[in-house]
Amino acid sequence: MKRPLLIALGAAALGAAGLLSAPTISPLAAQAAPAQAAAVQKTTFSIENMTCAMCPVxxxxxxKGxxxxxxxxxxxxxKTATVIYDxxxxxxAAIAAASTNAGYPARPAG
Structure with missing residues (x-):
């Protein structure tokens, strides 16, 4: 009877210790998140020469390189690729060139 109780108390203590040591987020860090989200853009590219299942890979x-x-x-x-980038x-141009250099000419769709 004592063993399950000790195990439960030990688990509760470890859980409480984990909660107490959790990092806190400063108000400045919370404000930086929207600024970071605004620092990315999304562009869709038309991709040529994709003919098999390995082409998208x-x-x-x-x-991504x-x-x-x-x-x-x-x-x-x-036959498109949507890229989120900084x-x-x-x-x-650099993203399109990377695909083109790999044998799959890319240009912004639109």
Whole structure:
């Protein structure tokens, strides 16, 4: 009877210790989050030469290799790639060039 009680008390103590040591967020950090969100842009690219299931993997890898690219989502059926990136670091031209250099010419859709 004592063993389950000791285990429960130990688990509760560890849980409380974890809560007490959780980092707090300063008001300044909370204000910085919207500024960081505004620091990214999204551009959709038309991609040529995608003919097989491995093509989107290659395009994704090439575009993610550009500094400042946060995420790449390739739509094989539509032959597009949507890229979220930091415009202070990456450019549309650099992202398109990375895909083009991998054998899949890219240009901003629109």
């Amino acid at each position: 290659t395009v994704t890898k090439a575009m 550009v500094a400042g690219v946060k995420s790449v989502t390739v739509d094989f059926a539509a 415009p202070a670091t990456a450019t549309v």
